[in-house]
Amino acid sequence: MTLRAGVVAVQGDVSEHADALRRAGAEYGRETEVVEIRTDGTVPDCDLLVMPGGESTTISRLLHAEGIAEEIVAHVEAGKPLLATCAGLIVAATDAGDDRVETLGVADVTVERNAFGRQKDSFEAPLDVSGLDDPFPAVFIRAPVIADVGEGVEVLAEWDGRPVAVRDGPVVGTSFHPELTPDSRIHGLALFESDVAERPTAPGK
Secondary structure, eight states: OOEEEEEEOSSSOHHHHHHHHHHHHHHTTOOEEEEEEOSTTSGGGOSEEEEOOSOHHHHHHHHHHTTOHHHHHHHHHTTOOEEEETHHHHHHEEEOSOTTOOOOOOEEEEEETTTTOSGGGOEEEEEOOTTOSSOEEEEESSOOEEEEEOTTOEEEEEETTEEEEEEETTEEEESSOGGGSSOOHHHIIIIITSHHHHSOOOTTO
């Protein structure tokens, strides 16, 4: 079975996420078709979703204007995996700490925008992530911090004593940009270790 992986392409590192998806799929032995999502009607046909970073107020506005927002919520409610990174995490959250961001509420977390500083404060850090054997080279750029997590939300990684990666059911959210490294293990952990990705390939496919 070929997995259809959608990258929300209204803003952010679309091509980098697409490349990471293809690498992760290959590493898990799964044929993966990557599609870019700019309008409604594409998400319902996707098995996996990625919502990249960018500017959270712009992303949320465009998702709702194009009718994509409710499709992402339905995707998650159906138990299909979503990886939301940096500003994507802010949009996915229940509380963005900013009334200008109309969140999707699919990850039960409260975030603080730009908590790690501005562009000049960007940094890379070796991050211990639950489920990965070795540290992940996490790239933080104008990164949000996860200020609070709801009941049942698993904290996958912390930096400086603050959560920077979480799992809430089929949703994995990261404060950092996993696509800006050749290491695709975060995409694998979030998307290809899900029930959807692990379904056996149908005979003849």
